[in-house]
Amino acid sequence: MTSLSRRGFLKLSGALVGSWTLLGVGVGRGQEPIKIGISISVSGRFERPAGYLFEGHKLWAEHVNAAGGLGGRPVELIFYDDKSDPAESVKLVRKLITDDRVDFLFSPYGSELTAAVAPTIEEAGVPAIASIVATMKPWKGQNAQWMVQFSSPAPLYLAGAVDLAAEEGDVRTIAILYEDTPFPTGVANGLRERAQARGLEIVLDEKYDKAVTDWTPLVAKAKARGAEFLAGGAYFPAAVGITKAAAAVGYQLKLMALVVGVADPKFATEMGPLAEGMAGNELWLKVVRTKGFLVPGQEITNEEFVRSYTERFGREPEYWSAAGYGAGQLLAQAITQAIEATGEPDRMAVRDFLFTFEGETIYGPYGVHPLGTPDAGLQRRKDQFIIQWQRRDGELTKEVIWPAAMATAEPLFGWPRA
Amino acid sequence: MMDELQVFVEFALRGLLIGALYSLMALGLSLIFGVMRVINVAHGEFLMIGGYVAYFAWAWTQLSPLATLLISVPALFALGVALERFLVERVVGKPELASLMLTFGISITLWNLAHALFSPDPRSVPYLYEPLELLGIYISKASLMIFAASLGLAALLVLFLKGTRWGKAIRAVAQNPEVAQACGIDTRRVRMLAFGLGAGLAGAAGTFVPIQFSLFPGVGHEFILKAFAVVVLGGLGSLGGAFTSGLLLGVVESLITFYANAHVAYLTFYATIVGVLLLRPAGLFGTGLVEED
Known part of the structure; x- marks a missing residue:
């Protein structure tokens, strides 16, 4: 260490980390790994959520490799720090495709970076999963052919609440109130569409200034x-x-469901008794009863994921972590199908699977608009979980009430409760 | 028909109740302009700071949210006096652009400071949200309380201005600062007092923000435009005009929200400013602090 300054040491460590690989002990040595590239925000404004997302990816790769890999081949994650910068992200995705010759890609964290790299991915023709992206921009009317959206776009944030109201609450009339900005407008579009499909009468549909x-x-x-x-x-x-x-x-409602804010734990502390019975949305929760593919013949439940993640990283997962892990599960299933069909993780076969598969991961349901349609690749099945504040042993707790199969409690109709 | 009448009355009443809050804020703005000829762009931030003072007073001491007025109003009064003494006094009598730029600077500074200190997280106080039923109309106890408190504070202000030596001095300075000074009135201290009172009124309005709405560092921006519209409609510097216009715009906003939509209702405030300045620049009630005598 005599000639290596602290700065030099850090640089060297950085370079090593830059091409860091994950190879599990349970995988046959000598098998060429399946390379998955990701431009991830190790630093910058997305550092925190991207960190959780990447931990999800890492845990998934470790689990797959420990279980023997896919078709006997280990998976290898190759990543670089995009510093939360869209331009950097585009550069790194190009590098991953041309220099590192990765087989598949996970998108960077979030809407901004993913929208930036989408054209590069489409141009290069590498199957990619956009793990946690709410924007519809890379898909809506774009006729995308290589990248699929794994998480929910805005219209799916509250749509499940309409199903719940119609199926279990005997609700006939709905009022939709929303802020006149892109995200809430997207949420309202989803509500309107689902309400019409469910035959609810929309008695008020009004946007308001922010x-x-x-x-x-x-x-x-x-x-x-x-x-x-x-x-x-x-x-x-x-x-x-x-x-x-x-x-x-003095409004007596059968149900009230509001996007984003209700799910915030602060909502219950600030609203007190008024919070009880209020419904909201969550992308994922530790308590949801989801499960999904790990390797052929092996599944993992959400509960096992949460336990394993907490042991591995010393903290509980956030929804970003679950998205990272779930995206891995989807890719693993796609690769497995491709190997079974063609004998190798063929890109075309993986791509076709990603655009046609309908199923579930620990993150929830998955299914996108099919290839050849204007919105191809846009997520259409990942309704968010509908949560409701309910009183359990005197304490307000957040319960999942929809979809029914994954619910942790029966829905309460009638607000206010007090 | 009865139903339609009831809906009309209901929305007019709701507007009237919320309008009292606009009035309270506009009173402070008008008082400051009347005495100093300073357009206080930072008035929204005074409201926001008043809200935070009240919020923390409630959160830390568990005082009744209404009683936190006893902390927020003096605190904002002191802040107003200090700002006037050290900053605003320097631009009194200068071209209006100077005071506009200065108060704009104060506004941005306070807003950023609040961001740094309190975070952008919105806060609210659960208090008296249960409704009362009056002839089939449900009105929250909180909005009735805010209405009553606003009327009370406005009445106190009038009593102060008309019944005390300092109050009379404020009116004298508003009417003619040179003559007031020649009569031995310490106009500098009167300006400090007026600015402090104006800030205190914004602080009082701010106290009601976390009760009725949600408090966050940018909340002042949402209210300042409305307050300007109220003041312009009422006539710059006219306290009676400010109070009446606040109630009037509250009612109009509420009725337009029901019969058209919230977007159009919001536009009402912009349209009021433009319309009044074009058609009746002195406002509905004329200008000056004294004409209501």
């Missing part, structure tokens, strides 16, 4: 129109404001 601070007139309008189900919102302030407004106008 500067709105008083939701009372809007909520009172929904009440005056006789809506039994109030849905929409935007972010935390809207969730709080709409809930308070509904209480203030």
Whole structure:
């Protein structure tokens, strides 16, 4: 170490980490690994969520390799730090494809970076899974052919609540209130479409300016129109404001479901008794009863994933982690099918599987618009979990109430509860 | 028909209740302009800081949220006095652009400071959200309380301005600072007092924000535009005008939200500013702090 300064040592470590590989002990030596590339935000503004996402990918690779790999071949993750920068991300994805010659790709973290790399991926023709991306931009009307969306786009955030209301709540009328910005508008589009499909009468469908601070007139309008189900919102302030407004106008609802804000633990502490019975959305929760493919003949449940993740990283997984792991499960299943069909992890076979498969991972349901359609690759089955604050032993707890098969509690209809 | 009438009354009443909060904020803005000819762009931030003072007073001491007025109003009064003494006083009597730029700077500084200190996380206080039923109309106890408290504070302000020596001095300075000074009134201290009172009124309005709405560092931006519209409609510097216009715009906003939609209702505020300035620049009630005598 005499000639190696601290800075030099760090640089060397960085270089080593830069081409870091994951090879499990249970895999036959000498088999060429299946290489999966990822440009990931090790630093910069996405460091935290991207860190969780990458831990999910890592744990998945370790599990697969420990179980003997795919078709006897280990999986190898090759990654570089994109510093949360879209331009850097594009450069690194090109490098992964041309220099490292990866077989498949996981997208970078989030909408911004994924939207940036999408054209490169489509141009190069490498099957890719966009693990955690809410934007529809890379798919909507793009006729994409290589990348699939794994997580939910905005229209699927609350759509499950409409199914729940129609199937179990005997709800006939709905009011949709939403902020006039892209994300809440996407959520409202999903609500509207699902409500029409379910035959609910939309008695009020209104957007409001993001500067709105008083939701009372809007909520009172929904009440005056006789809506039994109030849905929409935007972010935390809207969730709080709409809930308070509904209480203030003495609104008796069968169900109220608001996007994003309700699921925040702060909602229960700030709203107290008003939180009980309020429904919201979650991408994934530790308690959901999901499961999925690991290697041929072996499945893993969400519960096992949570336990294994906590042991491996010394902290509990977040939904980003589950998305990372789930995306791995989907890829593993695609590769396995391809090997069974063609004897090797053929890119075309993997791609065709990703665009046609309908199934489940620990992250939840999966299924995209098929190849050849304008929205090909856009996620259409990953409805978010509908959660509801319910009182258990005197404490408000967040329960999953939809989809029914994965629910942790029976849904409560009728708000306010007190 | 009865139903339609009831809906109209309901929405007008809701607007009236919320309008009291607009009035309270506009009173402070108008008072400051009346006395100092300073357009206080930072008034929204005073409201926001008042909200945080009240919020933390409630969270730490478990005082009744209404009682936190006793902390937030003096705190904002002190902040106003200090800002006036050290910053705003320097631009009094200068071209209006100077005071606009200065208060704009104060606004941005306070907003960023709040971001750093309190985080962008929205906060709210669960208090009196249960509704009362009046002739089939449900109104939350909180909004009734806010309405009553706003009226009370406005009445106190009027009593102060009309019944005390300092109040009369404020009105004198608003009417004619030179003559007031010639009569022995310490106009500098009067300006400090007026700015402090204006900030205190914004602080009082801010106290109600986490109760009725949600408190976050940018909340002042949402209210300042409304307050400007109220002041312009009421006539710059007219306290009676500010109070009445606040209630009026609250009612109009609520009714438009019901009969058209929230987007159009929001536009009402912009349209009011433009319309009044074009058609009746002195506002509905004229300008000046004294004409209501």
